[in-house]
Amino acid sequence: MGADHGYITRDVGxxxxxxxxxxxxxxxxxxxxxxxxxxxxxxxxCTSPWVNPQRKNWE
Known part of the structure; x- marks a missing residue:
């Protein structure tokens, strides 16, 4: 609710x-x-700013 998913297309991505x-x-x-x-x-x-990475062992 209230999420602005369009931000990724603007310069604030x-x-x-x-x-x-x-x-x-x-x-x-x-x-x-x-x-x-x-x-x-x-x-x-796996590094900042990303938090709590979850690995799936896909490879």
């Missing part, structure tokens, strides 16, 4: 926009350039 692009590149286009966002102990999504 913050850290979410690169993460979304990485997800699309990796999962939809099979481009491994976004893999470092999700895999490994030093993955981008």
């Amino acid at each position: 913050g850290v979410q926009r690169p993460a979304i692009v990485a997800w699309l590149r990796y999962w939809i286009y099979k481009d491994t350039g976004g893999k470092h966002y999700f895999y490994g102990d030093e993955c981008v999504m």
